[in-house]
Amino acid sequence: MTNIIPKPVQTKIYKTGQTRGADDDVIYQNRVGRNSTVLIPFLEFDRCRTAPTNNGIYENGFIALIKPEYFFDKNVRILLESKGLHLGENLLVFYETRFQWNNYPPLAGWNAATSRVSPLGGQYVARVPATTAVGEEKIIEGFNSSRMKGAGIRVYEYADSATIKLCKIQLEYLFWSCKDIAELVTENGMNKDLVQQRIVSITRLAKGKGLADKNRLLSERIIDKEGYTICPLCLKHISARGFCSKIQQAEGRDVPDLTVTEVSLFHIHELRTGEFNHRPYNLGWGHHHCNVVVKDSGIESTLQWMREVINRNDAL
Numbered sequence: 001m002t003n004i005i006p007k008p009v010q011t012k013i014y015k016t017g018q019t020r021g022a023d024d025d026v027i028y029q030n031r032v033g034r035n036s037t038v039l040i041p042f043l044e045f046d047r048c049r050t051a052p053t054n055n056g057i058y059e060n061g062f063i064a065l066i067k068p069e070y071f072f073d074k075n076v077r078i079l080l081e082s083k084g085l086h087l088g089e090n091l092l093v094f095y096e097t098r099f100q101w102n103n104y105p106p107l108a109g110w111n112a113a114t115s116r117v118s119p120l121g122g123q124y125v126a127r128v129p130a131t132t133a134v135g136e137e138k139i140i141e142g143f144n145s146s147r148m149k150g151a152g153i154r155v156y157e158y159a160d161s162a163t164i165k166l167c168k169i170q171l172e173y174l175f176w177s178c179k180d181i182a183e184l185v186t187e188n189g190m191n192k193d194l195v196q197q198r199i200v201s202i203t204r205l206a207k208g209k210g211l212a213d214k215n216r217l218l219s220e221r222i223i224d225k226e227g228y229t230i231c232p233l234c235l236k237h238i239s240a241r242g243f244c245s246k247i248q249q250a251e252g253r254d255v256p257d258l259t260v261t262e263v264s265l266f267h268i269h270e271l272r273t274g275e276f277n278h279r280p281y282n283l284g285w286g287h288h289h290c291n292v293v294v295k296d297s298g299i300e301s302t303l304q305w306m307r308e309v310i311n312r313n314d315a316l
């Protein structure tokens with residue numbers, strides 16, 4: 001397939017395969033593939049131990065993280081055994097508070113972990129913030145070198161590489177399904193024949209992989225009845241031009257109001273622990289602004305909240 005996709009769209013599609021950003025001092029990796037090593041909080045282990053695909057196996061393994069106060073509890077230790085969790089192999093003690101560090105310190109002989117694959121090179125990892133007290137600086141141990149920053153990704157961000165690829169195909173198909181695509185092509189002087197070829201081939205690919213079911217896309221608020229891509233929250237058409245606001249900027253045109261038109265990846269059912277929602281038919285393109293409003297609460301509860309706000313205002 002000739003690659004005629006505008007660069008900003010290519011970049012947006014590429015980034016959908018990556019996790020969100022993470023600060024230096026947190027335990028998560030910053031913007032890495034969604035198929036990276038998964039971190040599972042011990043209390044969520046039963047819900048998350050089985051990967052959603054690949055015969056239940058995480059492509060790059062998992063590390064379970066246990067609070068020290070649990071780990072040093074004899075009853076929990078027996079439980080760990082029964083769950084197949086072994087310290088230093090697929091389990092680490094995770095220190096997050098000063099209280100934990102002072103009251104359940106790492107045992108003699110323990111090391112801070114250094115590897116994302118078994119054996120993990122240690123038994124614990126620490127991310128304890130500083131306090132205002134003298135001598136209570138932050139404690140950052142394990143997975144903190146520039147080469148090895150972060151132990152893994154949030155379990156709910158996970159998708160295997162095959163799923164990531166399918167999502168990208170569907171998302172490109174949705175880009176070309178924007179109502180104003182012809183205007184974008186004309187305005188940017190793109191080669192119409194190449195565009196047509198690309199649309200034909202991506203449509204064929206999407207259909208062949210079962211990713212172009214209009215009824216499913218419609219019922220998930222990803223496209224409208226006419227098949228045009230819409231924002232899953234406000235249901236307005238997504239603009240291919242808004243998508244490529246960088247192209248417009250480069251050509252010196254007026255920059256549209258980015259808060260309204262900027263397009264970002266939208267998870268229809270929000271990402272949450274215990275579910276694996278980075279998957280086809282759960283991803284669409286939405287307005288950045290609408291995405292921010294929905295955040296982690298989901299479309300339904302956001303709409304409910306909006307109704308209440310409007311009702312209260314109308315009642316004034």
Ligand SMILES: [Zn+2]
Pocket residue numbers: 231232233234235236286287290
């Ligand atoms: Zn919107």
